[in-house]
Amino acid sequence: MSDASDGVRRAGSVVRAPQSFVAGLVLVLLGMFGVWAASDLPRGTLGAMGPGMLPHWVAIGVALCGGVLAATGLVRAGAGLQTFGLRGPLVVVLAILAFAVTIRPFALGPVAGPGLGLIVAGPLAVIVGGYATPEARFRELLILALLLTAGCMLLFGDLLNLPIPIFPTAVIEAASGRIPSRVLLRLAAGALALAGLGLLALERRATRRTRTDVAPHAMTT
């Protein structure tokens, strides 16, 4: 990433507003892509507009805006390129994908997810997502994941009755007929919440012990 911005900055004598210039070029590409994507659609006439008419002209408009924007980037001085974080976007996307492929049985071409329900997908998203920041601590995230999942199971599954799978499909099949699903849901949520609260209590006690030695009253303000 830093290479690219360096490159543009070196060419600073030509490009006076790298941000506008690059943004304009991206828009031109986007517009061209739009024109291509709509190229197989009949455009029709003004009196009987076809499905391709509006996308075609709007895409041309996008490309034009991009062209003008890039041109102003050459003429008028402006903001430079901003640095992009890589860790944040990558990890957050990963966390969302993890949730999407585990929430219910899922197949996209050769990739297939097993369908593990909210009870797995939720904590997975929280813990994986938490690592988007370098300040992440595993214990903290685990407690958060347990408590949040318990809360969400009760809120979305029990209280609001939304059609969101809670348990892995295997568990649902095994439990069907033996335990009512509501009872199972409440038991599982209770167990998660207890585990989370237990860990939280342990953590609290540990920090309190260290804290009393270090800073007796500075924290109370």
Next chain:
Amino acid sequence: MTDLLANLGLGFAVALSLQNVTLCFLGCLVGTLIGVLPGVGPIATIAMLLPITFGLDPVGALIMLAGIYYGAQYGGSTTAILVNIPGEATSVVTTLDGHQMARQGRAGVALGIAAIGSFFAGTVATLLIAALGAPLTRLALIFGPAEYFALMVMGLAFAVVLAHGSVLKAVAMILVGVLLAAVGTDLETGQERMTFGLAFLTDGVDFSVLAMGLFGVAEILRNLDQTETREIARARIGRLLPSLADLRQVAPATLRGTAIGAILGILPGNGAVLGPFAAYTVEKRLARDPSRFGRGAIEGVAGPESANNAGAQTAFIPLLTLGIPPNAVMALMVGAMTIHGIVPGPGVMTKNPNLFWGMIASMWIGNLMLLVINLPLVGLWVRLLQVPYRLMFPAILMFCAIGIYSINALPTDVMLIAAFGVFGYGLIKFGFEPAPLLLGFVLGKLMEEYLRRALTLSRGDVLVFLERPVCAVLFLVAVTILAAALLPSLRRGRDAVFTEA
């Protein structure tokens, strides 16, 4: 007048049922709770909480959503005052004097004034909506497709002028939004457009998916880039109720703010954003000692906050009467209404009077609730604000994922919010604003429909837009303000309104 009273009576009868009052209360409470979290604005809050309202009847669902909206908005002001982070664009100005007051140990009074100002503004705006609802609806009925198209073009022109930064970038964003709206099955011919044969694109991009990606996920990514600098007002919150002297000082500011906000809020194209800025500028100009502003002037909180709330509410007028969402939040409301099988527009008032007037009455009740909820709960909000971001964003992420999944039960929707999140992050990094894109996306579908219908009726004659007087005037307004925005002298003025504050 008697009509108005009878209608409001019907509205209050609906809104005051136990169920609806409870829903309104819950909406305000949950909305504030989520809205208080830094970096979560009203759009993300509503998108996240939309699924909660699915199981309710339409009236209850919309009352609750409206409550969530006011709650989120008020939550944004709370963070602005206490942490100096505006929850959304309209509370940017509140940070200036509100946070200064908080630093001087007057956070409580600032919050109290914000709540009281908002309540007053909300009351006036409610009456205004009730009064304007009927005549505007009648006006809407004589509108043909050409007029609707022209009205939306004017709305988008306003959106361009009111967006921060480059006019060109705002136009580009709107066009990208319209282009995105074209993805999916064409309504008239049933032909698939730009779907690349992907099954999950057949129905087009879901609005809440786009909103959640651009405003929920992208915002997280942006916040992750910045090292956290949250300065919670460490000083005491102080007493909440302002003194009589305070009240006397802010009364004129509240009145002016309400008037400015209410008028700007009606404009299509997110005029509500401008309200607080304009109110602040006016207060500063009128003040006997302008140097107090920026150092904790109480009028600097009361004026913009009243304008903020008045605008937030009058923004419902174009939606309820014409069926045109003037901003992204109202676009979400359209989404919610369609889920419940209600087509927003002039028909709502005649076909669902219960819904129309019930919602209007609930606005006033919602504002009262905010006053009741917020003043005693300020302590709770302060504690919530102390939660570090590293714990907050995984929770937001999970709520977003669950919320989106439960709308259509499609894992691909969840994946799309990741894609739009990264896209939105890129937009922010290149200095684009995502709000015009969202507005273009919503209006794009409507605009294409009306454009096609208008041109079919005129047999392809483009001049129809200039021959019809209402239409011509609307286009003239659009062209004039766009041209004005491009003139250097006026552009400087526009920048000044946004930066002077």
